[in-house]
């Protein structure tokens with residue numbers, strides 16, 4: 001028993017250099033819909049976020065909710081399809097997307113953080129014009145003919161303008177922002193934004209030290225299924241061309257590249273279902289997942 005206490009004290013002591021490194025740092029944490037666990041796992045995640053804030057880090061949470069949107073669309077008998085990890089979104093779909101993301105999921109996370117003694121505030125890209133979007137224009141290249149075509153994904157938004165002042169105000173007053181990936185259009189449209197894309201835009205706008213993308217795999221895997229611990233831009237391009245990075249991993253790696261170009265210190269793609277994933281990544285030498293840095 002005594003030895004356990006000493007080990008606990010040693011772990012706390014070993015956190016000192018990391019606490020010093022991240023003192024006052026902004027860390028954007030994106031929790032994917034697949035990484036959201038049951039109430040116990042959510043409470044543990046929320047506790048770790050409150051601990052970070054207590055240690056003078058400034059966590060900003062951006063969440064997804066793809067599987068939960070999918071369930072609701074199914075109940076409402078609305079068909080849905082994904083192209084390159086993005087949901088083709090019509091008017092009926094975007095209504096459901098906003099309801100599920102800004103409503104149920106956002107408030108679940110807010111409540112979980114508040115239950116641990118934090119002060120969380122739920123927002124979407126619409127609040128204070130945080131994230132203004134335009135219709136996403138995605139191009140795909142046919143690998144055989146090399147011909148490029150533009151995809152029409154409907155009301156899928158690409159962030160084009162950020163107004164992060166509201167986040168700074170909240171952070172300075174010790175609030176923890178929890179952001180749903182819904183964006184405002186310039187002509188009153190509501191846009192469905194991929195959660196990773198939203199997290200990247202927020203991290204870029206805030207020049208965050210770290211962007212953590214929490215998902216349901218332990219990192220970016222190679223063709224043999226092994227996690228690649230460090231990735232360069234060239235690695236990402238090759239793996240995507242070869243189809244090893246596909247589906248939901250495409251918006252994550254694209255986001256990582258863009259975030260780094262906008263001044264984010266580093267991006268980590270890691271398994272959010274692992275207990276204390278964020279604390280291990282930030283405060284110990286046992287960081288897990290795939291690290292992408294400039």
Ligand SMILES: Nc1ncnc2c1ncn2[C@@H]1O[C@H](COP(=O)(O)OP(=O)(O)O)[C@@H](O)[C@H]1O
Nearest residue numbers: 032033034215216217220221244245246248249
């Ligand atoms: N090279 C790869 N390495 C790891 N996962 C990959 C890769 N290519 C595709 N994936 C898929 O991407 C998924 C993560 O994306 P997604 O389902 O959108 O997660 P989230 O809901 O957490 O955003 C993984 O569960 C995996 O099936």
Ligand SMILES: CC(=O)N[C@@H](CCC(=O)OP(=O)(O)O)C(=O)O
Nearest residue numbers: 032033064065066086087194195
């Ligand atoms: C355009 C687009 O695909 N939007 C996503 C938004 C939610 C999301 O990104 O959720 P995850 O992080 O859990 O995947 C969607 O409709 O599913």
